[in-house]
Amino acid sequence: MARLGPVGPLCEDRLVVSASSSKSRPGLLDGLDPEQRAAAAAPRGPVCVLAGAGTGKTRTITHRIAHLVGAGHVAAGQVLAVTYTARAAGEMRTRLRGLGIEAAQALTFHAAARRQLRYFWPRIVGDRPWDLLDNKFRYVGQAAQKVGLGTETEVLRDLASEIEWAKASLVTPDDYPLIAARTQRDTPAAVTQVAEVYRNYEKLKNAAQVLDFDDLLLHTTAALEEHGAVAEEFHDRYRCFVVDEYQDVTPLQQRLLDAWLGGRDDLTVVGDANQTIYSYNGASPRPLLEFTRRFPEATVVRLERDYRSTPQVVALANQVIGAARGRPAGSRLKLIGQRPAGPEPRFAEYDDEVVEAQAVARRIRELIDGGVAASEISVLYRVNAQSEAYEQALSEVNVPYLVRGGERFFARKEVRQAIIALRTASGGNAEGDLVTIVRRVLAPVGLTEQPPAGGGAAKERWDALLSLVELAEELAATVSDADLSRYVNELDQRAAAQHPPTVEGVTLASLHAAKGLEWDAVFLVGLAEGTVPIQHADGDDAAIEEERRLFYVGVTRAREHLGLSWALSRKPGGRRNRRRSRFLYGLVPEDHPAARAAAASRSTQKPTGTKTRCRVCGSPLVETMDIKLSRCAKCPSNVDEDLLARLKAWRVERSRELKVPTFVVFTDATLVAIAEQRPTDDGALVSISGIGATKLERFGAEVLEVIRRSAVS
Numbered sequence: 001m002a003r004l005g006p007v008g009p010l011c012e013d014r015l016v017v018s019a020s021s022s023k024s025r026p027g028l029l030d031g032l033d034p035e036q037r038a039a040a041a042a043p044r045g046p047v048c049v050l051a052g053a054g055t056g057k058t059r060t061i062t063h064r065i066a067h068l069v070g071a072g073h074v075a076a077g078q079v080l081a082v083t084y085t086a087r088a089a090g091e092m093r094t095r096l097r098g099l100g101i102e103a104a105q106a107l108t109f110h111a112a113a114r115r116q117l118r119y120f121w122p123r124i125v126g127d128r129p130w131d132l133l134d135n136k137f138r139y140v141g142q143a144a145q146k147v148g149l150g151t152e153t154e155v156l157r158d159l160a161s162e163i164e165w166a167k168a169s170l171v172t173p174d175d176y177p178l179i180a181a182r183t184q185r186d187t188p189a190a191v192t193q194v195a196e197v198y199r200n201y202e203k204l205k206n207a208a209q210v211l212d213f214d215d216l217l218l219h220t221t222a223a224l225e226e227h228g229a230v231a232e233e234f235h236d237r238y239r240c241f242v243v244d245e246y247q248d249v250t251p252l253q254q255r256l257l258d259a260w261l262g263g264r265d266d267l268t269v270v271g272d273a274n275q276t277i278y279s280y281n282g283a284s285p286r287p288l289l290e291f292t293r294r295f296p297e298a299t300v301v302r303l304e305r306d307y308r309s310t311p312q313v314v315a316l317a318n319q320v321i322g323a324a325r326g327r328p329a330g331s332r333l334k335l336i337g338q339r340p341a342g343p344e345p346r347f348a349e350y351d352d353e354v355v356e357a358q359a360v361a362r363r364i365r366e367l368i369d370g371g372v373a374a375s376e377i378s379v380l381y382r383v384n385a386q387s388e389a390y391e392q393a394l395s396e397v398n399v400p401y402l403v404r405g406g407e408r409f410f411a412r413k414e415v416r417q418a419i420i421a422l423r424t425a426s427g428g429n430a431e432g433d434l435v436t437i438v439r440r441v442l443a444p445v446g447l448t449e450q451p452p453a454g455g456g457a458a459k460e461r462w463d464a465l466l467s468l469v470e471l472a473e474e475l476a477a478t479v480s481d482a483d484l485s486r487y488v489n490e491l492d493q494r495a496a497a498q499h500p501p502t503v504e505g506v507t508l509a510s511l512h513a514a515k516g517l518e519w520d521a522v523f524l525v526g527l528a529e530g531t532v533p534i535q536h537a538d539g540d541d542a543a544i545e546e547e548r549r550l551f552y553v554g555v556t557r558a559r560e561h562l563g564l565s566w567a568l569s570r571k572p573g574g575r576r577n578r579r580r581s582r583f584l585y586g587l588v589p590e591d592h593p594a595a596r597a598a599a600a601s602r603s604t605q606k607p608t609g610t611k612t613r614c615r616v617c618g619s620p621l622v623e624t625m626d627i628k629l630s631r632c633a634k635c636p637s638n639v640d641e642d643l644l645a646r647l648k649a650w651r652v653e654r655s656r657e658l659k660v661p662t663f664v665v666f667t668d669a670t671l672v673a674i675a676e677q678r679p680t681d682d683g684a685l686v687s688i689s690g691i692g693a694t695k696l697e698r699f700g701a702e703v704l705e706v707i708r709r710s711a712v713s
C-alpha cells in the first residue's frame, strides 16, 4: 500500500514568473500549421481541438501552454495539464521541457488529485494519512461474502469493475439499482445485490481508513466543493487547465475538472471521438462533442493532416475507422497523410502464439539491426497476459524490452535505494560534474562499470540504475547549471508523475496503455476473434465498436512500420480453430474486395480452381450457405441492418414489377452478404456470391444506389 500522507506542499515547483512582454518567444509557433497555430495562439479562454490521431493535438496544446506562458498570460506553475496515462503525461512533460517550460504540471487526473489531496488532507480530514489501496479485491471479497455472493476471482473482478464504473459515473449505492436498470447494464449479479456489495465495500473501506483510486478524485472534488478556503487557495494557485484525450473523460473526472475551474473558463480540451476506448469505464466523448454548447464563445479547431504516419499507415487507419458505426462514427474525420511514402503494412498468420511471438521478435531484431532504435518499437496487445510470450521471444533474440512503459519503475527497490542515496549526497557538497557524481553515488547501490554477465533480474537492476545515469546525462546536456539537487528534484517530480526515464528497449504494452504515444515500428499482435474484439464484447454492438476504435488506436500509433498478426491456435500443437479478427476484413491485401473483383473479372466465371475463403477468418469454405455469405456460419456477422432492410424493400418492389418471387431477384443470403460487405463499385459487387454478369447488368446500378443512399443517411 502506498502512503497518502501530508507530505510536501500542493506543488513543489516555484512559480516561474513569466516574461513581461505580451508576445511569446519569436518563432515558437513556427512549427505548427495554420489551424494548429490558431488553437495555440487563441486568447485565454475556452479552446477545443477536435481532430484525428496523429494530427498534432498534443503538439498543439504543449505549444499553447508555451505561448500563454511566453506571452505573460499565465505563469508556468499556474498551468495544470492532464491526460490519461502516466506515460502520456510523461511525454507531455518532455515536450513542454523542449519548449522551455519547466514548471507546468502535466499529470494524469489521478496523479493530480493525489497530489492535491495529500496537500489538503490535514485541513479536511486530519493529520493521520489514509493508505491508498493498490487493489480493492480484499474488501470487495468481504463485501461480496456478506451478501452471499461467490468470491471466485472472476466474480470479484466483475464486481470490482462494476463498482469502479459506478464511482466513475457518480452513481451512489442507493442510486445504483435504478440507474443500472435504466441504462440496461449487464450487471455481474442482481442489481440489488451489486448495490449491497458496493455499499458494504464503501463501509469496510472507510472503517479501515483506506482510499481507492476513485476516492482520490471524489475526495479532492469534495474538498474543493465544500471547503471554501481550500477552493480559494487552489483557484489562486492554478489558473489554466488543459485536458488531452478529452474524449475519454468520466463524469467523475469532469466533476473534478469543474471544481478545478470553479466557474472560470480557462480550459483547453483536445480529443478524438474515434479514439474513445474507455466507455466501459463510464467515460464518454459527449463533453468533447458538446463543448461548444457549454462554451459558445470557444475557439474550435479541426485538424486533418496526419503528421505521424506514412500514407500507407494512414490509408489503413482510414479504412479501419471508415467501417465504424454509431455515434462517434458520426464525428469521423478523414486523415490526410503528410509524410513521405513508407512500407506497406504487413499481415501475417501463424500456427500458434509462440510461433507468432518468435516471428515478431525476429522481425524486431531485423529492424534494430537495420538501424531502428529499440525504444522506437512497440508490441501492442489486447490483454496484459499476452506480454509473456513476447518477453520470452525477445529475450531469446537478445532484444531489451520494457513492459507497459515501466510505470512501476519508481517502485523498484534499487531505484528507491538510489534516490535515497542521491538525496543524502545532495545535502553535502559533492565534487565533480553531475554525471560523475551520480555514477559515484550509485556504485554502492549496484552500478558496476560493466553490466552483469547473463540477463535476468540482475541485468534488469543494472539497467534501471544505468537509466538514472542517462537521465543525469540528459539533464546536464539540456540545463546548463544542473547540479545534484536539481537532479534530485527532477527525480522527485518524475516519481510524482510516474514518469520513468527512457530505457532503451522495445515497449510491450496493452492497446489501452498505448493511447497518445507513437513509435517508428508497431506490431499489433494476437488479432484473433475472442481477443480483438475481446470475447465479452461479442453480441453487443456498442462494445464491438469500442473494440474497433481500440484497434484504430493501435494502427495509428505507427509512424512507419506496421505489422499485424494473429495465430490459429493458442498453444503449440493445439487445435487451429481460432479465426482472425473481423476488423481485418477487407484490409488483408489478398482478400481485399478490389483484389477479388480483379480476379473475378479476369475470367467471367468465378475462380474455380482456388477455394473460396471466409472473408472474416480466411479458412476455405465448403458449405453452400457459407459460400453464399462469403464467411463461415460461425464467424461473426457484421451486417448493416439498416442497409439490409433497405435492400429487402428494394427487392420487394423489384420482384413485384417483374412479377417474380423475391428470391429470383436475389436470395436472402446474397442480400445479407451485400449488407455485410457494403460494396461500392461493380467490381466489389460481382465478387459477391450470387451476383454474376447478368445480375450485375440488370440490378447492379440500383443496388449500388441503395448502398450509397444508406451510407449518406
Ligand code: ATP
Binding pocket: 031, 032, 033, 036, 051, 052, 053, 054, 055, 056, 057, 058, 059, 060, 272, 275, 306, 307, 308, 515, 516, 517, 518, 556
Ligand atoms: P493522438 O490522437 O494519437 O494523441 P495527436 O493528435 O496528439 O495524436 P501528436 O502526438 O501531437 O498528435 O503529433 C503526432 C506527430 O506529428 C508528433 O510526432 C508530432 O511532433 C508531429 N507533428 C504534429 N504537428 C506537426 C507539424 N505541424 N509539423 C511537423 N510535425 C508535426
Ligand code: MG
Binding pocket: 057, 058, 059, 244, 516
Ligand atoms: Mg495526443
